[in-house]
Amino acid sequence: MSWQAWATVAVIALAMALFASEKLRIDLVALLVLATLVILGIVTPVEALSGFSNEATVTVAAMFALSLGIERSGALEPLSRWLIRIRRPWLLTLALMLAIAPLGAFVKNIALVATFLPLALRVCQRTHTPPGRVLMPMAYAAQMGGVCTLIGTSSNLLADTLAQKHGMPAFGVFEFTRMGVILAVVGILYLMLVGRWLLPRHIDAEMPEQEDIGKYVTELEVTEQSSLVGGSIADAKLGERYGVYPLELLRGEKRMWSPRSQEIAVGDVLLVRGDWEKIEEFQRRTGLRNAPDRRYAKGDDRSRVMVELMVAPASPMESRRLDETGLNWRYDAVALAIHRRGQLLRDKLSDVSLAVGDVLLVLVDDDALSNLRNDEAFIVLSEREETHRTPRKAFYAAAIMAGVVVASGLHWLPIPIAAICGAIAMAITGCFGRKDVYEGIDWKIIILLGAILPLGIAIERSGLSQELVQMGLGVVGEHGPLAALLMVYLLTALLTELMGHNPSVVLMVGIAVSVAHAMKVDPRPFVVAVAFAAATSFATPVGYPTNTMVYYAGGYRFTDFMKVGIPLIAIFCALSMWLIPQFWPF
Incomplete structure (x- = not known):
C-alpha cells in the first residue's frame, strides 16, 4: 500500500478509538480527522469542505427543524394522553412500540424517545414496574421505524448521497419501506415473545442493601431552630431514624475531618443522600433548610413546580458545573439535588461537573416550566400535567410534515428542498419559535x-x-455475492457499535460498492445492507443515541443490551440476507 493508504488507516484507527472511548465529542473527533487529512495532503481544502454543502448534511439539518415542529406544536399529545391510560406493563411496551415505530419513519428518533420517556416512567411508577422492562424496547422501536424510509434516519440519507457519488441512481423515499416494515414486525414480535424474558426484572437487585441507600444527594443547612445543633451526626442516627445518610459536614468552604463525631453548629451544611421524600421529612422534623434554595431563590411567594431533569445525550451541559448551566438565570430555577447512577457523589452541588444521565431535582417557576421543557439539553422525566397547546399548530405541523413526505416521495421536489420548504412553513405558522430552530438542531451531528x-x-x-x-474477497473466496453481502453487513454492524452509525456508513459505502464491482454484480443491494446494518444498532448503549437515553433512565447494565440486542441483530442479519436479494437483485 502507498503511504497515503497507511496514513488513512492510521487516521481511521485513531478515529475509531476516540469514538469508542468517548473522551472527545464526536464532532471534535470528526474535525480532527478532517484537519489531519488536509494537513497530510490526502484531500484538498475544497474537498475537505465539500461535506458541509452535501445534500445529506443540509437535509438532516432541515429534518431536525421538522421534528422540532412536530414536538413543540403538541402534535404527539393526543397519542401520549391515550398511552398514559394503559395499566399493564406488557401492553404499555407493545403500545409504545406500535406507536413509535411508524412515527420513527418521519420524526427524529431522539425527539420521539424524549417525548415518550417521561410518559413511560410515569406509567411504570404507577404500576410498580421496573422501567427496564419498557424503555429498551421503546428505543429499539424508534430505530426500527427510522430505517423504513429514506428520511427516517441520517445514516439512510448519507448512504443515498454516497451511493449517488459512485454513479448510482438515488433511492426513493419509500424504497426501504417494504423490507423495513418486515424487519420491524419481526423485531416487535421478538421483543414481546423472547426479548421480554431477557430484560432485567429487578434493576441492581443484587447490590448490597447498605449501598442502595437512596437516590439524591443534596445540601441541608443547619438553622438556629434545628434539633441537631450541639450534637453529632453519630448521635443523631440519621439512617436509623429518618432513612437519610450523611456524606459530609461542610463548614464554610471547609470539609470537617471527622464529620460523624464533629459537633454540629448553626450554619453548617450537611451533604446527605436519600430518597427525596425521606429527605423532605428529615428536613421538616429537624429544622433544616435546603441550602441551594436559600442561596439562589428570590422568594417563596411564587408558584413553583418540582421537576426531575436528566442531562440528555450530546447535551452542551455535559462537563459543566451547575452554576454554568444557566438554570438559575435562564429559567429562574434552583437545582436542589443530584443523582448519578452507579456513583456516590461526595462533592458540593456547586462543584459537581455534570455527566450524561445525571438526574437533577429542580425547583422552577410555573411560568418558566414550558421553556425548560423545550430545552434540548435536558429531558424532563417527571413534572405536573403538561400545559395545553393550540390544536391548530399541531394540525399545521402534521400537515406540513405530510406535505414534505408526499412532495419528496412523488419526486415533485428534491428531498433537501422539500425539507427546507417544510421547515420554513413550520416557522411561518408558529410551530416553533424564531430561536427554537437553532437550539433544536443538533449541531454536533451536522x-x-x-x-x-x-x-x-x-x-x-x-x-x-x-x-x-x-482482503475481503480473499476471505469470501468463491462463495458468491451472498457471502460478500453478509461480510459487508456484519462489518458495518460491528463498526456501528464501535464508532456510531454515520461514520460507519462513510467508511463502508465505498468499500461495499467496490466489492460489488469486483464481483461484477449490482452495488445497490450492498449499499442497502450498509444502510440497514448501520441504522439498527442494538448491542450496546453507545451505538445509537436513543440507546444511551434509556440506558441511564432505565438503570440498565451494559450487558443487558448485549443479551437482548445481539440476538436481534442476528435475526435482522438473517432476514436481510434473504430479503435484500429479493427486493434488490444482484
Whole structure:
C-alpha cells in the first residue's frame, strides 16, 4: 500500500478509538480527522469542505427543524394522553412500540424517545414496574421505524448521497419501506415473545442493601431552630431514624475531618443522600433548610413546580458545573439535588461537573416550566400535567410534515428542498419559535456529517478501498455475492457499535460498492445492507443515541443490551440476507 493508504488507516484507527472511548465529542473527533487529512495532503481544502454543502448534511439539518415542529406544536399529545391510560406493563411496551415505530419513519428518533420517556416512567411508577422492562424496547422501536424510509434516519440519507457519488441512481423515499416494515414486525414480535424474558426484572437487585441507600444527594443547612445543633451526626442516627445518610459536614468552604463525631453548629451544611421524600421529612422534623434554595431563590411567594431533569445525550451541559448551566438565570430555577447512577457523589452541588444521565431535582417557576421543557439539553422525566397547546399548530405541523413526505416521495421536489420548504412553513405558522430552530438542531451531528464525509474521499483516493476489497474477497473466496453481502453487513454492524452509525456508513459505502464491482454484480443491494446494518444498532448503549437515553433512565447494565440486542441483530442479519436479494437483485 502507498503511504497515503497507511496514513488513512492510521487516521481511521485513531478515529475509531476516540469514538469508542468517548473522551472527545464526536464532532471534535470528526474535525480532527478532517484537519489531519488536509494537513497530510490526502484531500484538498475544497474537498475537505465539500461535506458541509452535501445534500445529506443540509437535509438532516432541515429534518431536525421538522421534528422540532412536530414536538413543540403538541402534535404527539393526543397519542401520549391515550398511552398514559394503559395499566399493564406488557401492553404499555407493545403500545409504545406500535406507536413509535411508524412515527420513527418521519420524526427524529431522539425527539420521539424524549417525548415518550417521561410518559413511560410515569406509567411504570404507577404500576410498580421496573422501567427496564419498557424503555429498551421503546428505543429499539424508534430505530426500527427510522430505517423504513429514506428520511427516517441520517445514516439512510448519507448512504443515498454516497451511493449517488459512485454513479448510482438515488433511492426513493419509500424504497426501504417494504423490507423495513418486515424487519420491524419481526423485531416487535421478538421483543414481546423472547426479548421480554431477557430484560432485567429487578434493576441492581443484587447490590448490597447498605449501598442502595437512596437516590439524591443534596445540601441541608443547619438553622438556629434545628434539633441537631450541639450534637453529632453519630448521635443523631440519621439512617436509623429518618432513612437519610450523611456524606459530609461542610463548614464554610471547609470539609470537617471527622464529620460523624464533629459537633454540629448553626450554619453548617450537611451533604446527605436519600430518597427525596425521606429527605423532605428529615428536613421538616429537624429544622433544616435546603441550602441551594436559600442561596439562589428570590422568594417563596411564587408558584413553583418540582421537576426531575436528566442531562440528555450530546447535551452542551455535559462537563459543566451547575452554576454554568444557566438554570438559575435562564429559567429562574434552583437545582436542589443530584443523582448519578452507579456513583456516590461526595462533592458540593456547586462543584459537581455534570455527566450524561445525571438526574437533577429542580425547583422552577410555573411560568418558566414550558421553556425548560423545550430545552434540548435536558429531558424532563417527571413534572405536573403538561400545559395545553393550540390544536391548530399541531394540525399545521402534521400537515406540513405530510406535505414534505408526499412532495419528496412523488419526486415533485428534491428531498433537501422539500425539507427546507417544510421547515420554513413550520416557522411561518408558529410551530416553533424564531430561536427554537437553532437550539433544536443538533449541531454536533451536522458538524459530524460535514467533517466525516471527506474520509470517504480519502479512502478512495489513497487506494485503501481497493486493498480492503481484495482482503475481503480473499476471505469470501468463491462463495458468491451472498457471502460478500453478509461480510459487508456484519462489518458495518460491528463498526456501528464501535464508532456510531454515520461514520460507519462513510467508511463502508465505498468499500461495499467496490466489492460489488469486483464481483461484477449490482452495488445497490450492498449499499442497502450498509444502510440497514448501520441504522439498527442494538448491542450496546453507545451505538445509537436513543440507546444511551434509556440506558441511564432505565438503570440498565451494559450487558443487558448485549443479551437482548445481539440476538436481534442476528435475526435482522438473517432476514436481510434473504430479503435484500429479493427486493434488490444482484
